[in-house]
Amino acid sequence: MKKQRLLPYRQSVPSILLFQIISSLALQIWMSCFSVISRLLIRSTGHVAVTSGEFSFLFTTWQGILLIILAIVNLFLFVAVDLNALVILCNRLLTGEKPSVLYCIKEGFLSLKRFLNPPGILVVLYVSLLSPIIGFELVISLTRGLYVPKFISSVIWSNPLFSIGAVILIAALFLVGVLFIFILHGTLIDGMTLRKSGSNSINLIRKNKKKFFLEILRFFLVFxxxxxxxxxxxxxxxxxxxxxxxxxxxxxxxxxxxxxxxxxxxxxxxxxxxxxxxxxxxxxxxxxxxxxxxxxxxxxxxxxxxxxxxxxxxxxxxxxxxxxxxxxxxxxxxxKVTTGFVAHRAGGFEAPENTAAGLDVAYKMGASGGEIDIQRTSDGSYIVLHDNTFSRVAGVDKKPSEMTLEEVKQLRVDGEPVPTLEDMLDASHGRLTLYVELKGETADKQMADEAVKIIKDRNMTDETVIISLKYDLIDYVESTYPEMNTGFLAFASFGDTAELNCDYLALEEETATVDTINSIHNNGKKVLVWTVNDDEDIEEFIQSGADELITDNLSGAKEIIEELDNQTPMERIVYGVLDIFDSL
Incomplete structure (x- = not known):
């Protein structure tokens, strides 16, 4: 019985392996062409990349609109090959028909006409964008590694109400995936419409739910x-x-x-x-x-x-x-580890956020720098605050732009005064590199000009880096004040990212691939990775070649660096080789 159960897999492996090789090569060739075309389109608009801080031109230029259309076409093409053609191949393997790989790929492309309708678009969006995020296994290779950026997920999971909502949503989407698990099979094998195939899938799962879950459980237990x-x-x-x-x-x-x-x-x-x-x-x-x-x-x-x-x-x-x-x-x-760590919001988890006391703690723990957020008060001073209001950190539901400096000075963050930019420069001088983020609704050219003046007045241009999520501001500072160090915070980027007009590129974890890091270094720029808090992620990115990590977990970063510095030759090999193959 066991032999009969494994027989379809044993006999199908050669055809499936051939399919994977041919389809992967074909998709890789197409993606290489798509990458070249996309870069040419982006450059023809006067930009070098599409980033989280500069993407509006996608909707205002014909090149951008064409790029969006090509991206949507990509999703359908990958569904055609990664899923549709694979289902057709598996059906032929199981029913004794000739398992021609090229025939199956051709049929996968021809099947796309059945998905050019509202239900089909929903199916494509689910398997390409939602499945990888919720952990559902039926995904396309183009978006397999897609996930919610950690700077967003950390906010969700730190709030009980958001966490409950997220769990309910993920569970609901996962249940939808299970109920409609056979929607492609009904459409591709039996020629049903997507609506009818969806209803048929629900009925099949309901009637056979016990056997279905037992068989799937057995499958994954074997793996x-x-x-x-x-x-x-x-x-x-x-x-x-x-x-x-x-x-x-x-x-x-x-x-x-x-x-x-x-x-x-x-x-x-x-x-x-x-x-x-x-x-x-x-x-x-x-x-x-x-x-x-x-x-x-x-x-x-x-x-x-x-x-x-x-x-x-x-x-x-x-x-x-x-x-x-x-x-x-x-x-x-x-x-020896060459990557340093920067304290997020001045002191990370170790001290009151965005305070001078936080910078002092960061320095004592061996951080190479501290990251702070500045906003403008109603009377034109620059104070340090991350959120839009002081509600969370000081219990006052007012924006900095609605308060004077004197009013802000009366507030306390875990017993510490709200500092000005000048206070933080004084606290970091000679000890830490200060990464000054232009933050919030008052982040404009006026803020950039005045922050530069404050930094220059203290002769600290070599000890500071001006950073922002707004690329136009960083481009302005870099062009107007080339003597200043600048950094662009990107949580998404596509194109020639390394050619952006700045000295540092601060990449969100998903964007910080080895290839991207090497490309940025080859362009003579430095790489920050943010915000890396999990011990496993800290260890990964410390060894990735990045120049600095921005983290709240200062004690974890310090401990991991010490452990890596004291690794035996055997440990260096084991972790090094595993990291190499993990990146493949």
Missing amino acids: LAVFAAAFVITAFIIFLSLFLQIPESVLIPITVFSLSLISCVMLMFILMTMPLLTLKLTSLYLDFKSEGEWRYEERENRKSPIVIVTAIVLVLLICLTTVSVSCFYNELFPG
């Missing part, structure tokens, strides 16, 4: 068992090497080889999870609609060179990694 076994085997090899006290010259290659092997195995399983899950769902669909009468018919076994070729490529990759890492060990895994 978890494979991952666990791979980890145990790798750990055993490494610990055995340590126990036998093998010389470091031999231990390094053994460790790298073991980690490379397990990483390749994991990559292959990740690559195959989505197709095999689709195969499982397709078999369940055929079973449910026939009320248990459908049976998989064993096909004639045919030799498939794709599995052998893939295995050879993986072996070569593992050997190349082993040799490269062993030869360039010190260059790849330096012994």
Whole structure:
């Protein structure tokens, strides 16, 4: 029985693997072309990138509108290949039809005409934008890593009411995904309209819910068992090497080889999870609609060179990694951390936010800098505050622009006075780099000019960086005062980001890829990553090559840096190799 249960997967692997290789290459070629076209369109508008601080031109120029249309077309193309063509392939594999990969991809494209209607658009938006965010497995590769930026999610999860609302929304969207799990199958296999296929999917799930959940649970348990076994085997090899006290010259290659092997195995399983899950769902669909009468018919076994070729490529990759890492060990895994950390809102979680006391704590904890937010009062002074009003931090529901400096000085943040920009400059002088964010509704050119004057009056141009979410302000400061250090805060960016007119690029975690960081450095600029608070994320980005991390978790950052500085050669290899493969 177990052999019969695994037979469809064993016989389908070669065709699915070939499909994954061909479809991935085709989509990658298209995305390379799309990237070139997009950059040309963006540059023709006089810009170098579309960012969170500069995107309005998308709606006011024909190039921007064309770019939006191309982006929407991309979603449909990826659905056609990643999902539609895959469902068609799985159906042919299970029903004994010839599993031609190119035929299935062609049919996937032809099926798009069925999605050019309101229900179809909703399906495309769900699988491309909502599925990856809520953790649903049926997603397209284009948006697989999509998630809510942590500076937004942290606000949601820190508020009980928002948290409850978010949980309810995620649960509802997940339930929708389960109920409509067979909507593509009904449309692509049986030619139903999306509306009828949706109703059919709900009925099939309701009638077979127990078997459905048990089969899906069994499917994922098998994958978890494979991952666990791979980890145990790798750990055993490494610990055995340590126990036998093998010389470091031999231990390094053994460790790298073991980690490379397990990483390749994991990559292959990740690559195959989505197709095999689709195969499982397709078999369940055929079973449910026939009320248990459908049976998989064993096909004639045919030799498939794709599995052998893939295995050879993986072996070569593992050997190349082993040799490269062993030869360039010190260059790849330096012994000392070069990335520093910057205290978010002056003192992070360790002190009252945006206060001089916070900067003092940050300095004592080894931070290289402190980030603050300035806003203008009604009488033209600059005080430090993150929110629009003082309600949260000082219990007064007024904006800085509605108060005089004298009134602001009467307020307290956890017992500390609300400081001015001048106070914070004095507190950081000679100790920390001060990242001054132009914040709120009063963030304009007047604020930029006056902040620059205040900084220059104290001869602190080399000790400060003016930053903002508003790219036009940063562009203005950089162009008008080239002697000042400037930084643009971007939580989304597409295009030639490294060519933006500033000295620092502060990237939100999702945007801060290794390629982006390297590109920015190659353009002679520095990289900040914000706001990195989880220990795991801090460790990742400290080793990413970024210049600084902006964090609230100062004690965590300090501890992690100390641990990394004191890593043994073995630990440097283990974490280094895992990070390399984690980024693939």
